[in-house]
Amino acid sequence: MSFIDWGALMQVLVAGLILGAGAPALFALGLRLLAGTAPVAPEGAAAASSDGEATASATVTIARPTPVRLVGAIACLGVVVGAVAFGLVFVVSGGH
Amino acid sequence: MEGVTETLLLALVVVTALAFDFTNGFHDTGNAMATSIATRALKPKTAVTLSAVLNLVGAFMSLAVAATIAKGIVDAGVITLPVVLAGLVGGIVWNLVTWLFGIPSSSSHALVGGMVGAVLAAVGTSGVLWSGVISKVLVPALLAPVIAIAVAGLGTWFVARLTRGVPQEVSNRGFRWGQIGSASLVSLAHGTNDAQKSMGIILLALIAGGAVPADSSVPFWVILSCAVAMALGTYLGGWRVIRTLGKGLVEIDSRQGMAAETSSAAVILLSSHFGFSLSTTHVATGSVLGSGVGMPGAKVRWNVAGRMFVAWLVTLPAAGLVGAVCHWLESAIGGTAGTLAVFGLLIVTSAAIWIASRRKPVDHNNVNEAWDEEKGADLESVAATTGEVGPERVGPLPAVPTAVGPILGSVESVESLAPVGAAQGKVQA
Numbered sequence: 155m156s157f158i159d160w161g162a163l164m165q166v167l168v169a170g171l172i173l174g175a176g177a178p179a180l181f182a183l184g185l186r187l188l189a190g191t192a193p194v195a196p197e198g199a200a201a202a203s204s205d206g207e208a209t210a211s212a213t214v215t216i217a218r219p220t221p222v223r224l225v226g227a228i229a230c231l232g233v234v235v236g237a238v239a240f241g242l243v244f245v246v247s248g249g250h
Numbered sequence: 251m252e253g254v255t256e257t258l259l260l261a262l263v264v265v266t267a268l269a270f271d272f273t274n275g276f277h278d279t280g281n282a283m284a285t286s287i288a289t290r291a292l293k294p295k296t297a298v299t300l301s302a303v304l305n306l307v308g309a310f311m312s313l314a315v316a317a318t319i320a321k322g323i324v325d326a327g328v329i330t331l332p333v334v335l336a337g338l339v340g341g342i343v344w345n346l347v348t349w350l351f352g353i354p355s356s357s358s359h360a361l362v363g364g365m366v367g368a369v370l371a372a373v374g375t376s377g378v379l380w381s382g383v384i385s386k387v388l389v390p391a392l393l394a395p396v397i398a399i400a401v402a403g404l405g406t407w408f409v410a411r412l413t414r415g416v417p418q419e420v421s422n423r424g425f426r427w428g429q430i431g432s433a434s435l436v437s438l439a440h441g442t443n444d445a446q447k448s449m450g451i452i453l454l455a456l457i458a459g460g461a462v463p464a465d466s467s468v469p470f471w472v473i474l475s476c477a478v479a480m481a482l483g484t485y486l487g488g489w490r491v492i493r494t495l496g497k498g499l500v501e502i503d504s505r506q507g508m509a510a511e512t513s514s515a516a517v518i519l520l521s522s523h524f525g526f527s528l529s530t531t532h533v534a535t536g537s538v539l540g541s542g543v544g545m546p547g548a549k550v551r552w553n554v555a556g557r558m559f560v561a562w563l564v565t566l567p568a569a570g571l572v573g574a575v576c577h578w579l580e581s582a583i584g585g586t587a588g589t590l591a592v593f594g595l596l597i598v599t600s601a602a603i604w605i606a607s608r609r610k611p612v613d614h615n616n617v618n619e620a621w622d623e624e625k626g627a628d629l630e631s632v633a634a635t636t637g638e639v640g641p642e643r644v645g646p647l648p649a650v651p652t653a654v655g656p657i658l659g660s661v662e663s664v665e666s667l668a669p670v671g672a673a674q675g676k677v678q679a
Contacts, residue, residue: 158389162526166517167397169524174401174516178509179408181428182421186412189420234428241435241519245442246311 177237184230187223255586259331260459262593264452266338268479269596271448273345274357275305275483278444280492281354281514281534282436285507285541287617288496291426291433294487294614300430301437302485308441309477322382323362324369331458332580332589333368334451339596340364340573344565346603352490352498352612353561356529358447360569362387367570371577383566386527391562394517394528398536399543402513406544409505425504432511439518440530441480448476489612495535497621498554500542510534510541532562551621 219227282304283297292300341361348355362383369377413421452472456462462469496502502510514530514537521528535558542550576595580588 158385158393159526162524163393163397165524166521166526166528167400169520170397170401170513170517171404173520174513175405175408175509177516178405178428178505178512179412181424181508181512182409182412182505185421185424186416189416189424238431238435241515242438244519244523245308245435245438 173237177234180230181234184227184234187227187230188219256459258586259335259589260455260461262589263331263335263338263455263459266335266342266593266596267448267451267455268475270338270342270345270357270361270451271445271476271479272483273342273349274444274448275302275480276486276488277345277349277354277357277483277491278440278531279484279487280495281530282433282440282511283487284492284495284534285502285510285538286426286429286433287492288502289426289429289504289507290618291429291504291507294489294492294617297433298485298487298614300434302481304434304437305441305445305484306477306481308438308443309445309480310473311438311442323379323386324365325373325377325379328369328373328377329365329454329458330372331455333365333372333577334455334458335589335592336368336371336576336580337361337365337573338451339576339592340367340569340571342596343572343599343603344569346600347568348561348565349488349490350603350607351561352494353558354491354495354531354535355558355561355565356391356531357444358529359387359391359562359565361447363566363569364573366566367573367575368577370570371574372581387566388563390526390528391532391565394521394532395536395539395559397528398513398517398533399540401517402510402537402540403544404540405509405513406506406541407546409509410545413505422504425508429504429508429511432508432515435515436511436518436530436534437484439515441477443518443522443530445476445480448479449473452476487614489614489617490607493612493617493621494554494558495538497618498551499535499538500545500548500550501621502538502541503545506541506545506548509544510537513537513540 279298279301283292283301286292287294287297338361341357341364344355344360344363345357348360366378366383409425449468449472453462453466453468456469456472457464457466500506514534517528517533517537518530521533535555539550539555542548576592579595580592582588583591
């Protein structure tokens with residue numbers, strides 16, 4: 155008597171981990187490549203200046219990403235957008 | 251005469267199915283949008299509007315209609331219109347009760363529970379396929395949060411690790427967009443999946459009532475009305491549930507929100523693809539919990555989560571009890587009068603719950619207020635920001651059964667509702 159379809163469960167878990175955790179990770183990596191870790195010293199700098207200033211200076215001080223980083227970022231974000239588009243097609247085509 | 255009765259019964263079932271569809275949208279808005287609202291990626295009204303539109307679109311896209319309700323859980327041969335009506339009432343009442351307490355619980359499980367209860371009352375235990383109940387309802391309810399917590403937890407951990415040192419302004423802006431994208435996907439998936447359930451019920455009723463031939467496809471007006479009912483429900487927004495999901499479980503930031511929504515979207519779509527059906531609600535809740543587990547330094551309010559798990563396990567028997575009571579009432583009174591009585595009972599109960607909700611309204615204005623003891627959709631959580639468990643509060647777990655008790659009890663007789671109404675000051679008898 156098996157109440158759990160272990161095969162399907164494992165498939166959902168593995169694919170879920172790859173897509174569900176991988177996509178945010180790639181997205182984060184893309185952003186990191188794009189924005190750089192920037193001159194902000196982790197806690198101190200942001201806390202030192204007032205909120206408004208921090209946001210203003212943060213946008214200003216970001217160095218232009220090098221071409222390599224830019225390509226990397228576009229690749230990462232592209233994969234994520236592709237995954238979302240795939241999900242959309244999947245939903246629309248009634249593959250569920 | 252016979253024809254008139256049949257038509258009336260059919261009309262009542264259709265209306266009730268649409269009402270269930272409405273509560274379904276209403277109850278499940280939070281699954282997709284709670285985190286976006288909590289992180290202010292979207293204004294509350296914008297979020298529910300977006301979700302409503304996507305649910306509407308999704309409902310029209312669902313071409314392959316699952317025409318069977320509770321397939322593999324109850325014996326399809328015993329489903330008659332009165333049984334369907336009683337089951338629907340069970341599902342609606344449980345949805346409203348859990349909404350009142352701000353508990354995200356599965357609408358599908360409520361519907362299945364109502365059906366099981368009504369079938370039990372109608373033909374006894376032989377009409378229920380118990381192994382189906384365990385493998386399709388109970389086990390998934392236990393596994394869904396585990397999977398979602400794992401996926402969202404890992405995703406959040408990656409994101410937190412990778413965005414360390416990235417200026418917060420940049421990461422917020424980026425992740426809010428990501429969050430809106432993934433939340434939209436969840437909304438769309440919800441529309442395609444859940445609107446089908448009501449369409450299926452209405453189609454079944456129409457076939458059973460002889461209004462359309464047995465091999466009929468879903469008439470356009472059914473698709474339209476189901477889509478609109480669900481979108482309307484979504485737009486009104488179950489703010490209490492949204493509040494619990496967005497603020498009650500974890501203090502969430504846009505990175506966690508994005509990870510949680512992506513996890514929800516991935517797990518929901520994959521589970522239906524691999525034929526391992528998981529409840530949208532359970533997955534979404536698990537993902538939010540996972541985003542707290544995976545975030546270094548974040549606190550998860552496990553006491554709130556614990557109450558939810560209890561509610562999930564209670565969903566089936568509770569909705570079943572309402573469904574069973576409704577069916578008994580229906581057959582005790584008999585005929586058209588019995589059906590009308592159950593329908594009237596549904597209206598009175600819904601009104602009573604709505605009035606009870608007005609005592610501490612939660613809407614788009616206060617949905618994001620800090621989680622504290624006075625507010626919180628009656629889910630009184632302790633120590634808003636620290637997540638520390640305060641020892642003095644009355645244990646939270648009994649809150650669900652005791653508070654639900656009187657309302658469920660009130661379903662048994664109209665008379666016992668009167669005091670509830672009277673206490674609020676303005677319900678008619």
